[in-house]
Amino acid sequence: MRTDYRMPSLDVFRGLAIVCMLLVNSLPDFEHAYPLLLHSEWSGITLADLAFPGFIFAMGASGAFFFGKHQQEGFTEKLIVLLRRGFLLFVLGIVINQFALMLSHAMHTAPEGLSLWQDFLAHGRILGVLQRLGLVYFCGMLIVLWLKKERLIWLMAMLLLFVSSLGFHLYAPAEPFSPIDNISMIVDQAWPGQAHCYMGAGFDPEGLYGTLAATSSMLLGLLAGQRLTARRNPDFIPVRELFGLGGILLILGVGWSFFDIISKPLWTAPYVLITSGLFMCLLAFLQMGFLLVPDIMGNVFCICRDFGRNALLMYILPELVLIFLWSIKAPGGELLYPWLWENSVKDWGSTAFSILLFSMMWILFWWIPARLLARGGLMFRL
Numbered sequence: 001m002r003t004d005y006r007m008p009s010l011d012v013f014r015g016l017a018i019v020c021m022l023l024v025n026s027l028p029d030f031e032h033a034y035p036l037l038l039h040s041e042w043s044g045i046t047l048a049d050l051a052f053p054g055f056i057f058a059m060g061a062s063g064a065f066f067f068g069k070h071q072q073e074g075f076t077e078k079l080i081v082l083l084r085r086g087f088l089l090f091v092l093g094i095v096i097n098q099f100a101l102m103l104s105h106a107m108h109t110a111p112e113g114l115s116l117w118q119d120f121l122a123h124g125r126i127l128g129v130l131q132r133l134g135l136v137y138f139c140g141m142l143i144v145l146w147l148k149k150e151r152l153i154w155l156m157a158m159l160l161l162f163v164s165s166l167g168f169h170l171y172a173p174a175e176p177f178s179p180i181d182n183i184s185m186i187v188d189q190a191w192p193g194q195a196h197c198y199m200g201a202g203f204d205p206e207g208l209y210g211t212l213a214a215t216s217s218m219l220l221g222l223l224a225g226q227r228l229t230a231r232r233n234p235d236f237i238p239v240r241e242l243f244g245l246g247g248i249l250l251i252l253g254v255g256w257s258f259f260d261i262i263s264k265p266l267w268t269a270p271y272v273l274i275t276s277g278l279f280m281c282l283l284a285f286l287q288m289g290f291l292l293v294p295d296i297m298g299n300v301f302c303i304c305r306d307f308g309r310n311a312l313l314m315y316i317l318p319e320l321v322l323i324f325l326w327s328i329k330a331p332g333g334e335l336l337y338p339w340l341w342e343n344s345v346k347d348w349g350s351t352a353f354s355i356l357l358f359s360m361m362w363i364l365f366w367w368i369p370a371r372l373l374a375r376g377g378l379m380f381r382l
Contacts, residue, residue: 015308060221086138093130246280
């Protein structure tokens with residue numbers, strides 16, 4: 001296994017996931033944006049639906065380096081590191097979820113008579129993006145630490161998808177993926193409870209049940225990372241293998257979709273297989289490019305590579321600023337973030353185009369600190 005822990009293709013892949021997340025999260029008007037930039041409401045797949053699984057897949061691929069870094073440590077030492085990282089991600093996610101709540105109390109716009117703590121206990125969101133990352137990272141890495149062998153990890157990834165799918169069908173055989181009643185909703189309503197789900201809807205798109213299949217996404221990413229980090233001669237062997245495995249996963253995903261829907265909110269098995277197949281092919285393409293024309297690839301994907309070097313920080317900081325901009329009022333009483341769009345580029349072409357343009361400007365704005373951090377060699381890690 002390689003001992004150098006930075007891989008340009010993986011940095012670019014991770015950065016692509018972050019750029020995609022920044023793009024779809026920063027739309028100033030969701031009603032009039034291009035449909036491709038919006039999450040599918042229940043079934044189907046759009047560009048927006050590739051962002052989060054891409055980040056989980058990249059996290060898994062990066063996890064392949066963990067065992068090289070910690071190969072001299074025992075099981076207990078490795079377990080402590082995994083538990084610490086998973087816990088910190090989960091807690092950090094809870095804090096970010098409550099940032100809007102904190103702002104409302106700081107600006108005295110929260111309901112009177114409730115303290116911040118009481119407000120959180122009443123309806124603060126418990127689960128979310130970073131919380132799922134924490135759970136998936138800990139569970140996935142623990143599985144790899146336990147199973148060790150590649151073929152067993154493949155089997156576990158498929159088993160998790162089978163168990164997830166089976167739960168839907170056993171709970172509601174007639175309509176397993178109903179948007180008003182399914183096993184994922186039942187789990188969410190049991191914990192953390194409807195009041196603590198996303199928008200108080202009684203269903204959380206980052207709920208516990210979906211973590212089963214999301215862990216499979218992480219394991220498939222780790223298996224891809226293991227292919228790339230293994231020393232092989234020539235280096236194109238893992239590239240060829242990833243293209244082949246990605247194609248197989250795509251075929252399996254399309255076949256499985258005749259039985260289960262492709263759904264990002266439910267994180268269904270076909271969704272995992274199709275996205276992971278696409279990601280394996282994309283990672284293989286990037287690795288091939290950096291092997292053949294590294295200078296050209298470095299220039300073409302420089303923005304993504306800079307974001308990928310500090311992916312977690314480049315997700316957290318823009319998210320916090322977005323929450324702030326969506327929480328305060330501009331002159332005239334309108335929310336500040338859409339006001340900025342309306343008073344800058346809204347009239348530049350069609351409404352949908354101006355929304356895309358504004359979000360791309362948001363990405364370029366955040367490239368400045370990403371670039372400075374990358375040039376300074378500064379890395380934010382948990």
